[in-house]
Amino acid sequence: EAQVTQNPRYLITVTGKKLTVTCSQNMNHEYMSWYRQDPGLGLRQIYYSMNVEVTDKGDVPEGYKVSRKEKRNFPLILESPSPNQTSLYFCASRDYDSFSYEQYFGPGTRLTVT
Amino acid sequence: GDSVTQMEGPVTLSEEACLTINCTYTATGYPSLFWYVQYPGEGLQLLLKATKADDKGSNKGFEATYRKETTSFHLEKGSVQVSDSAVYFCASFIIQGAQKLVFGQGTRLTINP
Numbered sequence: 001e002a003q004v005t006q007n008p009r010y011l012i013t014v015t016g017k018k019l020t021v022t023c024s025q026n027m028n029h030e031y032m033s034w035y036r037q038d039p040g041l042g043l044r045q046i047y048y049s050m051n052v053e054v055t056d057k058g059d060v061p062e063g064y065k066v067s068r069k070e071k072r073n074f075p076l077i078l079e080s081p082s083p084n085q086t087s088l089y090f091c092a093s094r095d096y097d098s099f100s101y102e103q104y105f106g107p108g109t110r111l112t113v114t
Numbered sequence: 115g116d117s118v119t120q121m122e123g124p125v126t127l128s129e130e131a132c133l134t135i136n137c138t139y140t141a142t143g144y145p146s147l148f149w150y151v152q153y154p155g156e157g158l159q160l161l162l163k164a165t166k167a168d169d170k171g172s173n174k175g176f177e178a179t180y181r182k183e184t185t186s187f188h189l190e191k192g193s194v195q196v197s198d199s200a201v202y203f204c205a206s207f208i209i210q211g212a213q214k215l216v217f218g219q220g221t222r223l224t225i226n227p
Contacts, residue, residue: 031213042118042203042217043158050213058212090157092215101146101165101207103215105158 002027004106006091012112013081021076021109023091030096032074033103036060037088046089049074050096081113116141120204120218127194128226135189135221137178137204145206147171147180147187148215152201161189161202196225 004025013019025032033048035058045058049068063085065077074093078085091106121136139145149161149171162171167182176191187204204218 033214035215035217040219042219043205043215044217045212045214048212048214056212058214094213101209102148102160102163103207105150107157 002104004091004093004104006089006106006109008109009107010110012114014114015082016080019078019081019111021078021089021091021111023074023076023106024072025074025091025093025104026072027093027095027104028071029093029104030071032068032091032093033058034064034066034074034076035090035092037090037108043090046076078111081111083113085111086113087111116145116206116208116216118204118206118216118218120202120221123220124222124224126224126226129196130193131225133189133191133194133198133223135202135204135223137187137189137218139185139187139204139206139216141185141206141208143208143210144182145208145216147178148205148207149176149178149187149189150203150205150217152203152220154200158203194223194225196227199223199225 034046035043037043047066049055089109092103094103146165148163150158151161162173164171164180170179205215
């Protein structure tokens with residue numbers, strides 16, 4: 001089954017404790033992206049990656065890092081989480097050559113930073 | 115910059131009522147337009163899409179028409195069901211640059227039996 005998976009689904013942590021949210025897709029997509037969802041703001045892009053070893057900042061990259069060492073994986077790293085990073089996070093992927101431009105979303109990771 | 119604006123929610127309707135959720139966009143180019151739906155506790159699912167002016171997207175009884183002259187992509191359904199209760203997001207996509215989806219703020223829809 002074609003899908004984007006994220007882990008963990010739920011995470012409660014404390015300020016300053018480094019964490020990683022994993023994202024993996026099995027569709028051989030070149031493009032992957034991270035979004036955060038906050039009430040009243042919709043979803044905003046954090047980082048994106050056009051392909052392996054190619055990453056760039058989105059609209060709200062502060063406090064986040066990413067890496068793309070393999071095509072299927074695109075982890076999101078919070079080196080020193082802060083309470084303002086409490087949010088619902090979504091990973092997405094799409095086929096770079098697809099003219100439908102559809103992005104496939106993971107199930108989301110709800111992060112709480114206390 | 116590019117942006118998407120949706121009607122304010124929440125929206126509460128009775129079963130079998132007609133639904134319209136307004137969506138307008140601003141874009142420097144010619145975006146593709148999408149409606150995504152988020153059911154309680156789940157991720158985003160693509161509901162429908164349109165890639166050029168005058169295209170009509172449709173799925174599960176929902177429809178939306180890409181109106182270039184009014185820069186709109188309103189979501190409509192003639193008779194809603196309780197199972198349609200969810201949060202609906204309008205989004206635009208520009209192929210240039212970051213290739214990101216630009217989302218509206220979301221509209222929470224509740225259908226009462």
